[in-house]
Amino acid sequence: MVDRPGGNPRAAVVGTGLIGGSVLLRLHRRGLDVTGWDPDTATRAEGRARGIPFPDELADAVRDRDVVFLCGPLSSLPETLLTVAKHTGPDCVLTDVGSTKGGIAGFAAAHGLSDRFVPGHPMAGAERAGLTAAVPDLFDGAAWVLCPAATGIERFRTLAALVIDVFGARVVPMAPDAHDAAAALASHIPHLLAGSLAGAVADADLRDAVLGLAAGSFRDGTRVAGTPAVRTADMLLNNRDQVLAQLGRVTGLLDRLAAALRAGDAVALVGHYQRARELRLALLDRELPPVVRDFPLGGDSDDELAYLLSLGAAGGHLTGCRVAAGTVTYTGHLSTAPA
């Protein structure tokens, strides 16, 4: 698509549920030439009713495209990736929006697709599902992980520019495994905790009394238990090892909190909560001033790749990616607060 001077890329979105549908609607609203495809006939009809081409055959939806977003369920992604790769040319950039990255990245590498496929994960979602729930503003200001690799780093640049300029998201560059470890704590374990709280109340004698009292803390603490169950199970199973490894940190601290409570140890409880509160305040008060970095195109991209991966690992992100005159220019943001 960087080879189409003066023109926007032709895009396709495969799988148009909540996330894919929101990707599709944003591309459409920004005036890009975009096609959609979904295995569900009614969804394709709904897409056409919105004025967007939705061929009946996947091959027809992706054939002449410059970039394809793979947005179906996690478990469908490997097969979809192979199918789309077969029906698109070698210059077509492929990316996905799945909530785990190690598995699909390894699969792409094993099938010789690492130079075309850039694993991705927009950190946005909702309990709702389907194209009817999709909204084009879903990604505004959201973190959108993209995994750069030495092979195909030019595809990363292309996608990073598109995600920033078209979707208004912050691009977080991360290695697939680093993403999966961080996402376990940032997203998957919150789903486990919400499921435990909501499920325990569902089966409690006190169920109705609890619903009658439920205020902010219970509503917030159970919100993602409203996510469709199959989607949550898929997500957890796809990141099983990291989720179980990181879960031990959380349950270990929960055990220590319960022990302090049982012992009536106010000093220990206050100490634990002060530490937890600092983290919460750090989340709300992050200051991430912009710093511009240039790297030469061509040649080896080791420095560029190291910069990108260290930025994401340190909690930073990109709000700019420009390629011009033999140079790529990133606008990176990194916390200035002490760790």
Next chain:
Amino acid sequence: MVDRPGGNPRAAVVGTGLIGGSVLLRLHRRGLDVTGWDPDTATRAEGRARGIPFPDELADAVRDRDVVFLCGPLSSLPETLLTVAKHTGPDCVLTDVGSTKGGIAGFAAAHGLSDRFVPGHPMAGAERAGLTAAVPDLFDGAAWVLCPAATGIERFRTLAALVIDVFGARVVPMAPDAHDAAAALASHIPHLLAGSLAGAVADADLRDAVLGLAAGSFRDGTRVAGTPAVRTADMLLNNRDQVLAQLGRVTGLLDRLAAALRAGDAVALVGHYQRARELRLALLDRELPPVVRDFPLGGDSDDELAYLLSLGAAGGHLTGCRVAAGTVTYTGHLSTAPA
């Protein structure tokens, strides 16, 4: 205060932090004669600057009042209750806003104050603290627990009418112990889970990467970890037995979720999440049609008390309480959905 025909009750608020300050500001905005008191000199000065009388001495703030809201920290409530009782007449209604009810109700009974003191708990709050963070709309639509008892049920009626009419809250009538068991699941355990998640990330190597990815699920799941640490510790310690008892349900289910994940058991995971999701949807879709109930004043109040306690235990609430012509008329709301 029902003995002051044509006049609103004279109120006092003792302890004007976030909750007490919000109570005070609402009473003031609705034009009631209200005084405030706080042990903190600067807070009293801030209250006066807002045009509200804030005597330096607690006794002067409460002496001629018809109703007094006790809103200081949980651990200060027993002593404050005795002090305020000493400086007010036998017709003055006393209530509190503490997050646990069994302890203070037992203390009031042991000191012969059950006929004047109605334990209360508005289910509203925020991570912020202090009179500067107080807002008069904090209780609009919120559940506000009041504990009726056979002795002093007329005080319950007085307060229920005030809480509904002045604060716009839903009154949930509950016995103190029933409140504490339900509040453990509805509020205290969500604070434990949020503290565990935020605290575990605070100490993780991945801290910064997690902050960079944090989206809705992490923000929601850690929100109440931002509550001042002493307030959270106080709340948990005051409801220790119920919190530990109910926590077992939640950690038991968390263990089963982790075991299903470890075993790769998608069917079990989906089943657990479907049950959790039903609870979440029940929370969002509660339909509580109004039903009016009358009880005669005077005579024994056993039927009235039984009605009130069964309403709260079943997740219901009151949006009306009127005393006229020898009758008390409640507008109660109870779920029509199957349990």
